[in-house]
Amino acid sequence: MASYISLHPILLLPPVGMVCHDRLCLKATTREESPDAQGKPMALDQRNQPSAIAFGLRLFGAFAVSVAFLFGLSRLILPSWSFIPSVYLTPLTLPDLTPNPGLWWYFFIEMFDAFRSFFLGVFWLHMLSYSVPFCLRFRKQPLAAVVFMMGTIAIFEPYANIADVGAWLSSLTLLSHTFESLAALLYTTLLGPAFHHLWIYAGSGNANFFYAITLVWALALLILMTDTVYSVLRDEWETERPEGKGKEVRQI
Secondary structure (H helix, E strand, O other), X not given: OHHHHOOHHHHHXXXXXXXXXXXXXXXXXXXXXXXXXXXXXXXXXXXXOOOHHHHHHHHHHHHHHHHHHHHHHHHHHOOOOOHHHHHHHHHHHOOOOOOOOOOHHHHHHOXXXXXXXXXXXXXXXXHHOOHHHHHHHXXXXXXXXXXXXXXHHHHHOXXXXXXXXXXXXXXXXXXXXXXXXXXXXXXXXXXXXXXXXXXHHHOOOOHHHHHHHHHHHXXXXXXXXXXXXXXXXXXXXXXXXXXXXXXXXXXX
């Protein structure tokens, strides 16, 4: 549903698919480990595990059918297909450069038109480059991959908003970690509206005031993202090596 009304949530499809596949594998493993009629545990049969490729194809097919159905329903309600470029081409072409908490608007205000298409492609490729690596690295913790991708979207999406950041911060509770870097957001939360007022309403500031605080906002979110990745990797490392729990890790 989110991908129907916006473009970037489709990046969550691979990690969400990993979570669903992981749950199916867990259910299959639970059934196989249950004792038989004689009370003896049954041996695991890898052939009964759902195929990742087949599951991925079914997931993509269900997603395509659902979106196609919503497209058809929208076409019945609306007089034309003009809603498609309005919804999906807007984040791709970035026609509206209204100031927002994101990083794109100021950059493309200062951008020469000759380089606009190139850097739009670079910015979008940057966002696209996170989904698959997260899925590969955190294949044993697919929920963490979903949370990390939500954070990436909240930080780097074209038209950033507080709602996506709030959804990501709420999802951090699923990882059962405490992050002291959340305090860094308090600084920008207080100064962001003040700088916006000075620029837009009071007229005593300029665009640099507001963009500077959005850079600090993005930096605070990136620090939080880094802490989250480190916490998950540290938890994974301590699970594999219980003797190293609580010890400092140094790269040699």
